[in-house]
Amino acid sequence: MAPIAIDPQIRDVAQPKKDTLALPATTRERLDRAGIDLSNGYPYRPARPLYLDDAFAIRNEPWQHDDAGARAAKTDKNKTALLSAASKVTNLTSHIGTEIEGLQLKDLTSQQRDELALLIAERSVVFFRDQDLSPQQQKELGEHYGKIEVHPQVPQVPGVPGVTVIWPALQATERAANFRNPGGASRWHTDLVHERQPAGITHLHNDTVPKIGGDTLWASGYSAYEKLSPEFRKIIDGRKAVYQSAHTYLDRKDPEAGPKHIERVHPLVRVHPATGWKALWVNRAFTKRIVGLDKAESDLILGYLFDVFEKNVDIQVRFRWTPRTSALWDNRITIHNASWDYEGSEPRHGTRVTALAEEPYYDPNAPSRRQALGLEDLE
Numbered sequence: 001m002a003p004i005a006i007d008p009q010i011r012d013v014a015q016p017k018k019d020t021l022a023l024p025a026t027t028r029e030r031l032d033r034a035g036i037d038l039s040n041g042y043p044y045r046p047a048r049p050l051y052l053d054d055a056f057a058i059r060n061e062p063w064q065h066d067d068a069g070a071r072a073a074k075t076d077k078n079k080t081a082l083l084s085a086a087s088k089v090t091n092l093t094s095h096i097g098t099e100i101e102g103l104q105l106k107d108l109t110s111q112q113r114d115e116l117a118l119l120i121a122e123r124s125v126v127f128f129r130d131q132d133l134s135p136q137q138q139k140e141l142g143e144h145y146g147k148i149e150v151h152p153q154v155p156q157v158p159g160v161p162g163v164t165v166i167w168p169a170l171q172a173t174e175r176a177a178n179f180r181n182p183g184g185a186s187r188w189h190t191d192l193v194h195e196r197q198p199a200g201i202t203h204l205h206n207d208t209v210p211k212i213g214g215d216t217l218w219a220s221g222y223s224a225y226e227k228l229s230p231e232f233r234k235i236i237d238g239r240k241a242v243y244q245s246a247h248t249y250l251d252r253k254d255p256e257a258g259p260k261h262i263e264r265v266h267p268l269v270r271v272h273p274a275t276g277w278k279a280l281w282v283n284r285a286f287t288k289r290i291v292g293l294d295k296a297e298s299d300l301i302l303g304y305l306f307d308v309f310e311k312n313v314d315i316q317v318r319f320r321w322t323p324r325t326s327a328l329w330d331n332r333i334t335i336h337n338a339s340w341d342y343e344g345s346e347p348r349h350g351t352r353v354t355a356l357a358e359e360p361y362y363d364p365n366a367p368s369r370r371q372a373l374g375l376e377d378l379e
């Protein structure tokens with residue numbers, strides 16, 4: 001039998017190996033203070049599933065998602081408990097991104113957490129600098145927002161399943177990156193679109209960042225939808241597309257066919273349960289084809305939709321990190337992209353918790369954000 005071809009990304013991730021990279025000092029301090037056991041190396045690397053059917057079966061049974069933002073929309077649309085406690089609230093652009101000062105995420109009450117979810121649903125991404133936050137506290141906050149995604153294979157904080165490690169230098173030890181082939185998450189994408197109930201509120205806490213570079217960009221799915229003409233919206237409203245996983249697995253029945261992605265069908269345009277607004281939900285990395293169209297037709301339309309998302313800078317925010325900053329974004333209504341422009345300079349390290357949300361749905365009667373806010377343009 002011919003040897004099975006496995007792509008290098010999979011092989012490397014599959015090999016549990018001891019860490020050879022030195023932990024940045026600020027990261028080590030944070031992990032020590034949190035009582036994380038580093039004696040068996042860092043990070044912890046779970047064994048990955050080998051076969052596609054095993055990977056597909058993970059979280060394939062539906063569950064009830066009770067949306068925190070939707071709760072706040074019922075109790076206090078003005079988000080008084082959260083916003084009145086903050087010392088400053090700054091919108092970073094008109095359409096996307098808000099920074100909150102004067103609050104520690106670990107101290108938020110249940111009502112404030114719900115209101116934060118609503119703010120994230122409205123503004124797409126919300127930032128908090130100078131946070132004192134252990135991985136355990138980050139996980140606990142995520143649990144308030146939904147079922148935590150415990151990744152079957154990406155590096156994690158030892159002893160805290162569900163807290164994944166975002167440390168681009170670590171990936172660079174596995175897959176060489178350079179200026180022309182950047183490392184990290186440097187492409188436009190949305191996380192975990194292959195899940196039956198994909199990612200909702202996602203929280204990246206970067207404890208160590210380079211002095212220059214390493215920015216992250218987000219783009220608004222509400223606004224990308226609104227960039228389309230009302231007639232074009234009719235072409236994509238209610239359509240479904242195939243979304244694929246970042247990682248690949250072998251087909252048990254045909255392993256020699258090589259690695260394959262998990263695929264899942266979801267709506268192209270979805271509605272956020274807290275705001276009730278429509279959002280374009282495609283991304284260049286993981287949306288593969290529109291169901292029911294020929295490949296050439298699908299490629300053309302998807303290519304245009306990706307361009308609308310990526311080329312309109314007025315619907316994007318680019319965030320410059322400082323150490324110990326948290327970004328909480330909603331993967332239901334955004335795409336994001338991390339700039340890998342700090343090659344060979346200081347390290348960047350963070351921990352991430354993803355709360356999974358509802359099965360994506362479409363509602364023909366839902367308004368766009370601008371319609372709901374009374375801003376809809378005349379043709």
Ligand SMILES: O=C(O)CCC(=O)C(=O)O
Pocket residue numbers: 166184185191204215216336337338352
């Ligand atoms: O490193 C970043 O800024 C973002 C990485 C990313 O894509 C993610 O955490 O989902």
Ligand SMILES: [Fe+2]
Pocket residue numbers: 185189190191336
């Ligand atoms: Fe991501």
